[in-house]
Amino acid sequence: MKPQNKAYLYAISAILLWSTIASAFKVTLQYINHYQLLLLASFFSCLTLFVILIGQKKISQLKELRLKDYIASAILGFLNPFLYYLTLLKAYSLLKAQEAGTLNYIWPITLVLLSIPILKQKIGWKSVLAILVSFLGIIIISTEGRITTLEFREPIGVSLAIGSSIFWALYWIFNMKDKRDESVKLFVNFVFGTGYTFIFVLSYSGFELINLNGLIGSFYIGLFEMGITFFLWLMALKYSANTAKISNLVYISPFISLIIISILVGEKILFATVAGLAFIVGGIILQQLSGRYRKKPV
Secondary structure (H helix, E strand, O other): OOHHHHHHHHHHHHHHHHHOHHHHHHHHOOOOOHHHHHHHHHHHHHHHHHHHHHHOOOHHHHHHOOHHHHHHHHHHHHHHHHHHHHHHHHHHHHOOHHHHHHHHHHHHHHHHHHHHHHOOOOOOHHHHHHHHHHHHHHHHHHOOOOOOOOOOOOHHHHHHHHHHHHHHHHHHHHHHHOOOOHHHHHHHHHHHHHHHHHHHHHHHHOOOOOOHHHHHHHHHHHHHHHHHHHHHHHHHHHHOOOHHHHHHHHHHHHHHHHHHHHHHHOOOOOHHHHHHHHHHHHHHHHHHHOOOOOOOOO
8 A cells, every 4th residue: 555545544544533532522421420531531541552652662762751751741741631631521511512522623723822922923914814714613603603692502611612722722832842752752641641630530529430331431532532543643644745635634524523423412413513613614724824833733
């Protein structure tokens, strides 16, 4: 198989798996609270990432980490998985899957906004227009199309979904400055994040008996949302002759996700959700066309 075809195979596999996650979140939250879901999923993710390190023969690199590396991972792990997923899963518990999942895609625009004060970046008029277009998409989804009255069905859930994008964008900015191997870095980050979650659950929630459905859902999320899908995407980037050839495929993920939500969760997909998503994705594409902030999705 040609390298580029391998890249497409890995990328499509990752995208299809990512597209199932909104449904997996919503279904699993019917059987387990979001605190324990995060704890179990993070734990399973650590196991998955450890197996990947073994397969890549990178376990020895863990011994080479210095104190500053652990400090960096302690900070990154606090942002993701701890704060990011804690906020996002709470949003899923309050919102429809189609709303929380779609609003989660606003993070590239949040990244642009945070890059202004943190990275001292300047943005042009196209970037401003892109932000406004995506913001209109947020309003359409949040109000379920009632943009003239600005009547929000679940303002707290919307705030949490958008707020999670801030944690992810911060994670991406700081992670970008960390030059360690991606697989090693992600594993150590998740070890710290799992530790934070364990302490949080122990202090504020307490442990409850987990039924089989909750356990299976947590395992699925830890394996695919936080674990092996990352490896598949890295392989896609490795084999692709041009990053843009596979990066642009990411934009089909939220639309596939809506189809899966309709089938597995049983939600009727609102026209406002599709329209709002189109505005959000349109704003992101416009931002990329501006020539600034080009990146490899992780």
